[in-house]
Amino acid sequence: MAEALVGGAFLSAFLQVFFDRMASREVLDFFRRRKLNPESLRKLRTTLLYINAVLNDAEEKQIKNPAVKKWVNELQDTAYQAQDLLDVITTDASRYKLETELEMCKSKVRSFNLTSLSSYNRRIEPKLEEILGRLESLAKERDILGLKEGGGEKPSRKWQTTSLVEESSVYGRDDDKFSIIKLLQANDGSGDNISVIPIVGMGGVGKTTLAQLVYNSELLMGLFDVKAWVCVSQEYDVLRITKSILQAVTPSTSDSDNLDLLQVGLKNSLIGRKFLIVLDDVWSDNYADWEAILIVLKSGAYGSRIIVTTRRRSVALTVRTGTVPTFHLMPLSDEDCWLLFAKVAFANIDTQEYPELELIGKKVVKKCNGLPLAAKTLGGLLRVKLDPKEWVKILESNIWNFSDSESGILPALRMSYYYLPSYLKPCFAYFSIFPKNFKFKKEQLVLLWMEEDFLLSTKTENLEEVGSGYFDELVSRSFLQQLGGRNIRYVMHDLLHDLAKYVSGEFCFRMEGNNSDGLSEKTRYFSYSRRKCDAYERFEALHKAKGLRTFLQSSNVLAAHGYLNNNVIPNLLPALRSLRVLSLFSYCNLTELPDMISTLKHLRYLDLSHTAI
Structure with a gap:
């Protein structure tokens, strides 16, 4: 595995894959053959390198500076768009190379290479210029925000x-x-x-x-x-x-x-x-x-x-x-976790004098999942606060809504994430689209990471071997825990799942029930829990996420018989042209896919297992 800087920013690995693809011979040759402006490609690379230099500093400062967080989100969104455009070009370049190598009908080669030249360029070049314009604007803002090259505090x-x-x-x-x-x-x-x-x-x-x-x-x-x-x-x-x-x-x-x-x-x-x-x-x-x-x-x-x-x-x-x-070392029992929490939260007050608070407090403790650090942190937030409303507020809130000054758990867990090598950060954030306590198969995750372009290629390993190494490293760092049993599965601790959700922001979205609040035009990765019958109306909000890359069915328990209304896929696919991952696993009534599935240039992972197809 190629050595990467520990503590590198989330986008660093993403951009490395992008740079590798941009510099491929197929893309460069295609630009030359299509008479696309090579200067645009050079400026795109230069601008991204200029921005990449401050990503470590930006990743840390965005925690407390909303303006920096907005800048990082805009940059990531633009980088996704740039990658999608480059994927289209790469696909077309590969297609042209294949047609040429197979010496297919000259008319087809000529049709692709010459006849459609002007119309093709008219579609590609404006998109490239638009993306470049956005990146150049972000590059100017980098200096206004005071982001420094090689920045990033050393939390240790x-x-x-x-x-x-x-x-x-x-x-x-x-x-x-x-x-x-x-x-x-x-x-x-x-x-x-x-x-x-x-x-x-x-x-x-x-x-x-x-x-x-x-x-x-x-x-x-x-x-x-x-x-x-x-x-x-x-x-x-x-x-x-x-x-x-x-x-x-x-x-x-x-x-x-x-x-x-x-x-x-x-x-x-x-x-x-x-x-x-x-x-x-x-x-x-x-x-x-x-x-x-x-x-x-x-x-x-x-x-x-x-x-x-x-x-x-x-x-x-x-x-x-x-x-x-x-x-x-294993987590504490709920009982021991409660004793620790109560000592901090109640100070020298007898808990039996406040039975209502004790009842709420024990529910709060269950959120700690046996982590003493979490129990102490949440106990500190409620220390000598005797109003039950305050306790209910904590019970019903997410720990990631707490500021650094209020919660020591954020710096502690964020330090684990901050010190991940940059190539592991996108892989870790991706776990947020799965439900809590989901039992993962290593092979499944590696394939998904591969199709999402999270894996850095090496000269000595194929991508599946690289992905297997990434997974093992997350296990080694205690981000995943192996379960017992004949079939090896892995699970992520709830607090680490919360951390994954926090760092993935609005780019990952998981739907429970029909709630689509939080789904935005920036959403790229989407999953949902399957129900017995899923109608099109449940997914209608996805039309706003035109850059969506992942449509994944993921739940711990599957309904005995799952039905996907026949109009769901035909109505969704025209709006989701950037899909890379499409999982329709275990929809037993699914008998065919619409013809337009063949127009999804980015699609790499199609799961139709346990369907009627």
């Missing part, structure tokens, strides 16, 4: 953790704490001086808190000669990690930035000493990064231990030693 600097913990505010982790302590006390049987215990779990589940509880446990008193806590975070800086450990294990401090001197000093300081080191929030699964620290720590005495907390299973596989298992 704001989220440094320490070893301190308030144990009275932790619930439901006693068993987990004792399990880790047993691993620290046990002999892993590897014969090495040190062993590594990886703690893996999704963002907000309490990995750092568990490590803090263990680090400060009285049960470990006297077991280790020295202890050190290092918050690693996104940037794996060997110099900083070395210096932090050295400062913890020796009374003398060093201002040197000479890595060799620091590592020799740390090695000498650890000889014959049994240590416990916590490396919190590790993201890098590069073995060379890990080895650069491990080579120094191996000088510690037998029985030394390292705890690594991470969201990525691949990190755990990189750092684990001997037979020590990876510890997978």
Whole structure:
């Protein structure tokens, strides 16, 4: 897989696919043969590159600046239009190349190449100029908005953790704490001086808190000669990690930035000493990064231990030693989540004095889905607010309506998204068109991503292999969880689904019932839950989404017999000329498709399985 910048903006990967297609020999040759203005193509690329340079800065600033958010949305909408136009040109170029290579009837080739030249150009060039005009206008606004090249704040600097913990505010982790302590006390049987215990779990589940509880446990008193806590975070800086450990294990401090001197000093300081080191929030699964620290720590005495907390299973596989298992931290029970929520929300007030609030509060807690971070955040929003209306408001609202100042969960979850490589961001956002708790098949998602142009091509892998790698990476980063059973399925946590919905904005829309509020002309990806009988009126609002790319039936439970009125598809398709994905899965009464299906130049994915066709 091609290495991509971690933390790249959502549109960066989208534009990379666009640039690759624009530079293809077929497109360039077609422009030359059709006598289309090559200057327009060059200006289009130059303008997009100029805008692309500030996308990281824009992605962050749009959170608090509505003007930047509007700019980003307009840019994405225009980029979609540009890609649609380029797809038409690419399709025509491929068709011309195929006809030529197969040496078909000369009249057909001549008809396509010469007779329709002027009319074809009259249709294409104005659209190209219109898109270019919009992009040039957006390029001017980039400077007015103060967007900077290479911008984008590094959230890791704001989220440094320490070893301190308030144990009275932790619930439901006693068993987990004792399990880790047993691993620290046990002999892993590897014969090495040190062993590594990886703690893996999704963002907000309490990995750092568990490590803090263990680090400060009285049960470990006297077991280790020295202890050190290092918050690693996104940037794996060997110099900083070395210096932090050295400062913890020796009374003398060093201002040197000479890595060799620091590592020799740390090695000498650890000889014959049994240590416990916590490396919190590790993201890098590069073995060379890990080895650069491990080579120094191996000088510690037998029985030394390292705890690594991470969201990525691949990190755990990189750092684990001997037979020590990876510890997978699970969400809290609703009961423990409620205790945590109540402690924050009620402060020192007895909950039994407010039975109505307790009833509402327990419903709020169910929204937390076992995430301590969510429970604390929502509890903080309701802290000592005794008006039931306030609680109902939170119960019925979406956490993404909270501002940064009101909710710590947004920065925490957004950090997970912000640090995704740019090529994974469109794939993650796409999950928002599926219902919550939907059970995903890996193969299905990979095919959909492929047809949506989310996958970056490489010289060594085909697109399905690339997509499989993307999916595995999202699993590794705890964005998806594998379910048990014979048929492998995956599910996304509700809060992460909310995050996907938040970042996808108005470009993704899922219809439940007949509610089409939120569907707009910018909507590109659409899904719906199938009912026993779906009439055309249910989908009529789709006519405003003329650039729609996906029409997908997706629900966890299918009706026993599904019917799609015969007038739905014939009435919709003329308005949805940009469709790439059309799923009519399991409509048992569907016996034929209208002839105009052949005019959908962009269509790549057509699912007619379990129909009467």
